[in-house]
Amino acid sequence: MSLSIVGAFGAVAFAVAGCGGGGGEMAQPDLGARSKPILTVDAKKFKDLNGNGKLDPYEDWRLSVDKRIDDLVGQMTLEEKAGLMLIDTMNAGTNGALPANATTFVNDNKMRRFILRSVVTATPTSGQVTPLQAATFTNAVQELSEASRLGIPSIFKSNARNHYEKDARVGINEAAGAFTEFPKEAGISAAALGEESLKSGKEPTVGDMSIVKTFAQTMGDEWKSIGLRGMYGYMADMSTEPRWYRVHETFTENADLNSNIIKTLVETLQGPMVNGSSVSPTSAVALTMKHFPGGGPQELGLDPHYTFGKTQVYPGGNFGYHLKPFMAAINAGVSAIMPYYGVPINVTYEGVKYDQLGMAFSKQIVTDLLRGKLGFKGYVNSDTGVINDRAWGLENKTVPERVATAINGGTETLSGFNSVKTIVDLVNANLITVDRVNEAARRLLKEQFQLGLFENPYVDASLATAAIGSDANRAKGMEVQRKSITLLQNQDKTLPLKAAAKVYTMGMAKSDVEKYGYAVTDGEALVNGVRPSAAGADYAVIRVEVSNPRAATGVYRSSDPATGANPAFISPITGKTYGADDPTNLDNGLGFGGAYPWEASNLSFTAMAASQSWQISPKLADIKAVMNEVGAKKTVLSIYFRQPYVLDDASGLKNAGAIVAGFGVSNTALLDVLSGKFKPQGKLPFALANNLQAIVDNQPDVPGYPAKDTLYPFGFGLTY
DSSP states (O other): OOEEEEOOOTTSOOOOOOOOOSTTOOOOOOOOOSSSOEEEETTEEEEOTTOSSSOOGGGOTTSOHHHHHHHHHHHOOHHHHHHTTEEEEOOOOGGGOOOTTHHIIIIISOOOEEEOOOOBOSSOOTTOBOHHHHHHHHHHHHHHHHTSSSOOOOEEEEOOOSBOOSSOOTTTOOOOTTSOOBOOHHHHHHHHHHHHHHHHSSOOSSOOTHHHHHHHHHHHHHHHHTTOOEEEEEEOOOOOOTTOGGGGGOOOSOHHHHHHHHHHHHHHHTOOOBTTBOOOTTOSOEEEEEEETOSOOBGGGOOTTSGGGOEEEOTTSOHHHHHHHHHHHHHHTOSEEEEOSOEEESOEETTEEOOSSOGGGOHIIIIIIIIIITOOOSEEBOOTTTTTTOOTTOTTSOHHHHHHHHHHHTOOBEETBOOHHHHHHHHHTTSSOHHHHHHHHHHHHHHHHHTTTTTOOOOOGGGHHHHTTOHHHHHHHHHHHHHHOEEEEEGGGOOSOOTTOEEEEESSOHHHHHTTTOEEEETTSOBTTBOOOOTTOSEEEEEEEEEOOHHHHTTOOTTOTTTTTOTTSBOTTTSSBTTTTOTTOTTTTOTTOOOOGGGTTOOBHHHHHTOSSOEEESOHHHHHHHHHHHOGGGEEEEEEOSSOOBOOGGGOGGGSSEEEEESSOOHHHHHHHHTTSSOOOOOOSSOEESSHHHHHHOOTTSOSOOGGGEEEOTTOOBOO
């Protein structure tokens, strides 16, 4: 064996082109080094990550991942291993510089996993960065990591970014910014179902996965270009509870379709299974599938980010139904899985009665079910804030007690937590064993080794701008947007719009509609404070969107007699006011989204119009007035179904000539369909009820509604 050492190259990445030999010899990988020397051993190049001048097994890319991990774990201190078990937010500083907490997290806390929430955009404002700056930032963190004692690389994760999203919330999803915009998750399903039906000529069932592959390939290339190699997603939860405000992040209510999508996402973003793993240096993004064992069946649709929404219920006995997409992810080799905050209530599954304990803390859920029964081999990443803020079932326990319960229960990574000392102290107090920490460290390190980050964690920042949101990628996103649009009603062939027609619009930019050759009256361009009349128009085209405006929900306070402590609003779950179990005011402002909890069931348009925390744009009264002026049959409603809203009789919306369902699309995609340039082909990814009581009576764990309560079933969609 011959050995030589090449000195470190400062801020310049050292790369060796692949020159893989034949005869079964492993190819030389590209190396990226900025502070550690390069070793030459037997004419091969290796990074001297611990700087000891010799090739250690963990530095030798020719060895198996398991052998490399064995060596590295043996060299690590307890503190270094404990640091791997932490993940917290680290956003880019100004112009992509290292933020103030970078050195503390990497060097002091020994952390190597970070959540990137920075908005990446071509025209950044405060707190935002360009693609170039984002890539520069991740490179800088990797350089800081490489310079550490053992040179262990870092990995960044993010929530979803590549969607048409007007109401991104911290901790839920990120604004698309410069990234290519596809429709929201339900739109991906609608397009996949439509493509399947178009090709087969039959009712859709499990979707055409070419849609999902196109989406995932585009997303993966864009994320990888800035060094974003991990994801908090996708959500394998299902939209069986229409009142749950996170339905907009789910793909469907159908377990078979969902399983097919989840499987395809893993296979596309991570790669095919090879030797028991789907993660490799060619993987774009390693996924953390969430929220095990399925976060959809929330009692009354209330979410466990909030103290009033802790409980998950399965009155339909459908616990196993919600496991199916996770089983698909596991079988495809998903890298990590995230349990939800929720507490299972009166759940018995295959002879096991589950403790009423938050999922991330439950040994029954994480170790016995996820690992033991379902055979998951990756690592378990808790949801953010589960230790300090949302330790449901352990509210009266100390932070160290919660940490010990989570780790001993099977969770490897604590999200939103950065105290390495807490874990070290628990080990020293014999409340967590060294063997358990070693087990966690092995599982966590595997992802970084498999992704090839030990060889080269760096990206070419100069390529990021061209890679993200390119014209070719945007064309793909626009095509899927078009394919997701679902025609629900078309009385007397209202659509497509006739050429050169006089069109009255609301909720759409006038200039966007005029590009299609229509004579446009903008119904929102007030004249002396008065809306112009729609009388005389050939059509009224109204984009209808529903939201929970922050101006309303932001005033919620758990201790406020007007909101959270209002005795007029009593939770049917606890028999107390909604804020009664929130002594730390965690729920103040309802920052993660959703309506006031006492208005969460108000999903009909009539009920939402009368609510404080729901907003219909344009106002329902204005929509009705326009329909009356122009004639209902000449009205086209494009409704963004962020949740499965109810077109109730009293709203009058069902009288419209045409109703189109959207799931996050641009005006251009919509007008291509309305004009007839593109025929509608989307199919509903979830059923729509025909009355509000059906929503209230719905079993949260069961998809769809009885036939008498169904307006449009799963898979419905018309065309021209």
